[in-house]
Amino acid sequence: VLRQRCGSTSASLGKMSGLNVSFGYFLAVAVLAGVGGRLLRLRPLRHFSAELPASFMLVACWSEVQTITNLGQWAGGYGPDVTSTVLFVTLVAHGLVSPGASGNPAVTLRSFLLGDASAPAALSGLAGQVAGASLGLGLATCYWSLELTDMHLIQKLMSSECSPALRVPALQGALTEAACSLAWHLLALRLERSPELPRVLLSALALTALSHVAGSYTSGYLNPALAAALTFRCPGFSLREYAAAYWLGPAAGMAMALFLYVGHIPRLFSRNLLYSQKSRYRVPRGKSA
Numbered sequence: 255v256l257r258q259r260c261g262s263t264s265a266s267l268g269k270m271s272g273l274n275v276s277f278g279y280f281l282a283v284a285v286l287a288g289v290g291g292r293l294l295r296l297r298p299l300r301h302f303s304a305e306l307p308a309s310f311m312l313v314a315c316w317s318e319v320q321t322i323t324n325l326g327q328w329a330g331g332y333g334p335d336v337t338s339t340v341l342f343v344t345l346v347a348h349g350l351v352s353p354g355a356s357g358n359p360a361v362t363l364r365s366f367l368l369g370d371a372s373a374p375a376a377l378s379g380l381a382g383q384v385a386g387a388s389l390g391l392g393l394a395t396c397y398w399s400l401e402l403t404d405m406h407l408i409q410k411l412m413s414s415e416c417s418p419a420l421r422v423p424a425l426q427g428a429l430t431e432a433a434c435s436l437a438w439h440l441l442a443l444r445l446e447r448s449p450e451l452p453r454v455l456l457s458a459l460a461l462t463a464l465s466h467v468a469g470s471y472t473s474g475y476l477n478p479a480l481a482a483a484l485t486f487r488c489p490g491f492s493l494r495e496y497a498a499a500y501w502l503g504p505a506a507g508m509a510m511a512l513f514l515y516v517g518h519i520p521r522l523f524s525r526n527l528l529y530s531q532k533s534r535y536r537v538p539r540g541k542s543a
Contacts, residue, residue: 272403273332273340276322279397280315280344283390287311288351301375302382308348309357309386310393313483315344317394320473320484321409324417334466342462349454358477359383360435360504361442367512369520387483419473419485420499427499428506430471434464435507436514438476443515476504 287307294303319341326332348357356362362379365371371379401407420427441460445453461476468474475481481500486493512519517528 272326272405273336275402275406276318276340279318280347283311283314283393284347284351287314291352291355299378299382301371301379302385304352304355305357305362305379305382306386306389308352308355309383309479310390311348311351311386312357312477313387313390313480314393315348315390316341316480317391317484318397319344320419321398321405323469325405325408338462338466341465342458345458345461346454349458350450353450355379357383357386357479359479360439360477360508363505364439364508364512367509367519367521368516383479387479391483416485416488418488418490419475419481420471420491420496422471424491424495424498427472428503430468431474431476431499431503432507432510434468434474435476435504436511437507438464439508439511440515443511472499472503475500476507478504 287310291307322332322340323337359380362376366376398406398410438460442457445456465474478501486496517526
């Protein structure tokens with residue numbers, strides 16, 4: 255009995271030590287993104303300098319979350335409840351560390367279609383997201399090479415033979431990403447003018463839930479830059495198939511959400527196609543003589 259208890263205790267300590275390493279990594283990435291974001295915003299190209307650290311943090315942290323999801327149950331005994339909690343906490347931290355930036359090209363495109371961002375600003379933000387995603391993946395790869403836990407050792411050995419996150423045909427993957435993006439962007443548009451903390455919490459909760467629902471199909475990235483960094487290099491699908499699932503899907507879902515919420519797409523149509531523009535105030539009629 256004593257031996258069993260000792261074995262159970264050591265296993266629990268092993269699990270906690272593995273998670274402690276991951277949480278230390280998350281904290282270091284958040285600090286690096288926060289400090290880097292403040293320094294970069296002192297320079298020109300405001301949209302580029304805001305989106306780069308946001309995308310960097312998102313990709314660097316989600317790479318570790320994906321490692322815990324794929325290998326944690328086998329190497330550390332971490333179940334879906336642990337991985338979902340880690341993803342939620344990571345998304346909340348990302349929202350608080352990167353206010354005003356998303357690290358998501360679909361959100362940048364939405365701002366452009368709404369008329370809130372000009373074409374140069376949107377292109378600058380997209381460039382920052384691509385650069386940040388590349389840096390975030392590079393940092394995660396260097397971190398795995400340290401082999402701090404068994405899970406990271408396995409991840410390093412499997413990095414050249416990664417499994418694609420897309421587990422269904424490209425068309426089905428595109429429809430899955432589009433449906434999840436539609437739901438999330440509708441919520442994001444509804445919360446746009448809400449206080450920061452409730453907005454960040456609800457958005458992170460929705461993304462975590464959608465990622466869990468779409469996990470067996472596409473992993474529910476809903477983010478073209480994130481998907482390109484994490485799964486496009488994996489064999490099994492062509493670039494065209496990946497682009498259809500992870501670029502066209504989220505873009506189509508975002509455009510549909512925008513159309514349903516606003517009634518039209520301001521950059522494309524000036525007339526509201528769904529909702530009548532009735533005045534909120536009645537003009538009093540003049541008295542007859």
